[in-house]
Amino acid sequence: MQSKGGTVSHQQQMGATIRAARCARRMTQAQLGHSCGYSASAISRIENGVLRPGDQPLRLIARTLNLPLDVVRSPRPDTLAADVTAAQEDAMLRRQLLAAGMAAAGVSVLPSTSAAATPHDASARIVGALYEPEASAPTSLQELGRSLATARTHFTAARYRALGESLPSLLGTAQATRDELSGRPREDAHAHVSRAWVLATELALKSHSDVAWPAADRALAAAQASGHPVVHGEAARVLAITMRRAGRPSAAVDLLRRTADSLERDGDQVSRAVAATLLMTAAYTAACDRRRSDAVDLMTDAADTVRRLPGAEAGPRTPLFTVDATSTQVDLYWIGVHTALGTPDEAIAHAARISPGRLPTVERQARFGTDCARMWHHLGDHRRTFAALRFTERVAPEEVRRPALQALTADLLYAPVSIPGARELAARTGVTS
Template sequence: MNPRDIGAIIRAARCAQRMTQAQLGRTCGYSASAISRVEGGTLRLSEQSLLLMTRTLGIPVDAIRASRPATLAPDMTLDQEDAMRRRQLLLAGMAATGASMIPSSAFAATRPDSSTQIVRALYEPESSASISLRQLRQFLAEAHSQFTAAQYQDLGEALPGLLGTAQATRDAMSGRSREEAQAQVARAWILATELALKQHSDVAWPAADRALAAAQASGDPVVEGEAARVLAITMRRAGRPAAGVDLLRRTAGSLAQNRDTVSRAVGATLLMTAAYTAACGRRRSDALDLMTGAADAVARLSGTSTQPRERLFTVDATAAQADLYWIGVHTALGTPDEAVPYAARIVPGQLPTVERRARYGTDCARMWQRLGDHRRTLEALRFTEQVAPEELRRPALRALTAELLYAPVTVAGVREFAERTGAPPQ
């Protein structure tokens, strides 16, 4: 099997085991950069090292040593057969580690969902031509606009092409231009992670891993902070909130040492995410301390002389964003009554993007649901539907609608809402 196929299987298994490249390297006697080259297909392992790595990751040796089929179907080209073989090997390797990233029908759907698109970008990247950095930045800006506009289906369809082009552009460059292209690659993977997180898909972990590796290669601390944020969210979703908080706290502290306002603003957003992550882990004291620190950092940034000139790639470091995170923190801590004043002072129309306005509706729906106010829960869900219909397809929102549908007290209009938004029956 060629090194690229082996590398793809190793990366898939490592991510399924929730291991970093550094952790895998320590168990096998390699550096993190060497593991990166193995996974990229540019470093060939010795037979002994390959066996050690497969044992560490729980990959069956047969998945690595599988041979080419002797014959092809009459209408199948070599390229098609190679693609099919890679799919089968990846599925076999990931199934052996207990991963759930690729559903059994992932490659059979006539119109694949976004998670399947990300899987294809991860393990079967499109062959793309390089473009200029200016064109790449424009391409990325368009994809980012799709995310902030909550156009998730369109973004999912654009991601494989964006990622393939970004990586081809990076590979064609050297020096400072290559580092800048690495930053664009990282941000493309950040978008892929954000999209996977919206769908509660396990593919978020390998996407976040790619984002952080590219961000570190770019040498840009701001982009590294952005990548750390989405990786920490995947840690929280994987049941490791403490590790996510530690990563965010360290990265925010590093960014705070920089004097530029963009670094400080990104650091403030990391503290917000850390506060919510701590709240989800029921670490009340940490959550409140981190959120207070985030709000203080935002207050220091307020004013035209210190605010970043452009919106951040992640959430913005503003008072409204801090209030939005306060809602989530108090709701996660089981004190939704303390979230109500923060919700009351937010003007949804003044939030900068559709995605953020939808987040406001979602967080308010959770808050009212925890308070037992079913009527206001439905109102908040309807608001979310109005500003961003695709948000209602998210598993978390569908589950919330189902809970409302089968609540002891029936709210007028909830059944019609559930039917319209496709909430699953319980």
């Protein structure tokens, strides 16, 4: 994102401003483009500083993003050092946007030197792994499996910075190992490569980064080469989430349904457990598309599949790679489904049945806090929204710095009632100082 002279150009600043605001509003490039007559690829070129929008489209972009036109047209002309990364530039510009939106409340923003870890910072490392992979020496499948298990532990513990730091080396080693093997060992290495890219996609999705697309594509390609149906299901799940985020929910639901049907026909317990997670993801995707009947039917099918699994109440005998299939997980997904459908009151009973300690990982506990925060936010209960965000912060400090949760925290600053501790939470999580 740097000009030939080593500084960020005005056009690049404008593009980064638009991208930061779009991500903060959880919009896809396709959705923003639809509002102003551009394609998703054109929005991508605008955000990368390659294409300059005309005056009328720029007005429509500003209106869609609920930003003053002058903030988009004339972002603050800070000169950035040549070694500043794209992720740091985006973080700086997001703070500028927050400054414009919160000036009336007398809130100051974090200085650009803040070094707090965020999923966005960590996901930026995936770009290098995609296009300039580390030169790595192959290793044994056993050692590769141990490295992958460590990376998975970082994800499930919501240690996104550590995961982002480990992924480039893991992906380089996994791909080098695969390239040295043949036959069945090569297929096993393909499975390890796929799961490493699944983690990379999950990390990118946490920050609503567009790099999730190529990462998910790499995961699926490696999964197909592995010939392992469970690994294929894991890759299909993250690809479908990426499709949903890109404004293609119907295609995502179709992919998840087909893959789940194939896994259930396999008959293996682990395959059926993965199929249940795909059905839950499909249900949430359909809910986001406001397809109530499909969402309810898919969740019902998922719940039935989980009930038929041994040990679904106490926990699966064979933990899955990212999301497990248990009755508690079903309740967790129901919260998100009902909230997305606009019936958050129906989610309360499911939330009440969940003991966060029974969720198997910190990442899932944080998801519970996140979904409850959204549920209470939709119900207009600001104090319980704050309590859910505080719970998320306690169990997973990096999770609460995600753009979506920062937006919820920012909303609390404008709540019609005073929320003790809201401003302090906003400062701790990078929303304000």
